[in-house]
Amino acid sequence: MKKKEVIKLIKEHVESAFSTTDSSSGVSTTVQRREEKDLNLPRTYDKNKLVLMPVNPYVVFAYWDFDQRTRELMKQKAREGKAVIRLYDVTFIMFNGTNAHRTFEHRLDELTLDAGNFYFNVPMPRADYLSEMGYLDDEGKFVSVLRSNVTRTPAASPSASSRERWYDLKNKKRTVVLSEGSLIKPVEKIRGVTSPGFPSGQGMMAQGIMWEIFRSGR
Numbered sequence: 001m002k003k004k005e006v007i008k009l010i011k012e013h014v015e016s017a018f019s020t021t022d023s024s025s026g027v028s029t030t031v032q033r034r035e036e037k038d039l040n041l042p043r044t045y046d047k048n049k050l051v052l053m054p055v056n057p058y059v060v061f062a063y064w065d066f067d068q069r070t071r072e073l074m075k076q077k078a079r080e081g082k083a084v085i086r087l088y089d090v091t092f093i094m095f096n097g098t099n100a101h102r103t104f105e106h107r108l109d110e111l112t113l114d115a116g117n118f119y120f121n122v123p124m125p126r127a128d129y130l131s132e133m134g135y136l137d138d139e140g141k142f143v144s145v146l147r148s149n150v151t152r153t154p155a156a157s158p159s160a161s162s163r164e165r166w167y168d169l170k171n172k173k174r175t176v177v178l179s180e181g182s183l184i185k186p187v188e189k190i191r192g193v194t195s196p197g198f199p200s201g202q203g204m205m206a207q208g209i210m211w212e213i214f215r216s217g218r
Contacts, residue, residue, distance in 0.1 A: 044071075050133055050146040052087075057125030057156040060087070062148065063117040064133060070145060074113055077135035083108040084134060084142060087120045090150060091128045097144070100130075108133075125156040 001009075050064045062085065066074060077083040085108055088100035104120060112118065122129060131148040162179045 048146055050131060050148040052129060052131045052148040052151045054151050054153045055119070057153050058122055060120045060122055060129055060131075060151060060153060061117065062087075062120065062131050064146060065116065074108075074133075074135070074145065075110060078108055078110045078113050081107065081109075082136040083113060084136060085118055086132045086134075086142070087122070088130045088132070089122075089124070089127055090130045091124075095130055095150075122153060125153050128152050 045065055046067045047065055048067055048070050050062065053061045053063075055061050074083050085106050087104040088095060089102040090100055093099060093101070102123075104122075106118065106120075108118075120129075120131075128150050129152075130150045132142075132144045133146040134142055134144040137143055164177050164179045166175045166177070167173070168175070
């Protein structure tokens, strides 16, 4: 469709949405209809979901939602002091529930459970983390209810890679080349060396005079 045709359709839609016809006279009158909409986000979408996101190299953020059945279960476990959220370090491994490098655990009360989010402090950047939420049974064994995605924390320092990644927008091709290093050359500095027969201060002064003579070509 052309631009004029799109504008015409939009105008017709707006006019039909805000116009009414008087049945007695058959005259069309324009009436502004104000539809009140709730712009606030709902407190819950009634879906079981646990999401993990990196915040910085040493902090990850978890948020969750429940359906009605899971919410009642977790609230009951929270009142009993058995609701738990866990964080696993799963860097370079296929996680099977028991083989994490590290496990971080936090007990959830009803207030934290209703808040729907939690921050974890982690010890290592550039590491893969996964979260689970569940409860402890009567034997103290962890029972998983929800499992999150795997997320990686960013590096805490500049990359040591010597590869440059380029993308050609015109040809839609990606290339990887070795870097030639920094384009800014390091600044050379002349260290003061004491001339023979001079004290340290006088030696530096004599060296400065000789350097000026050398620069001027005398």
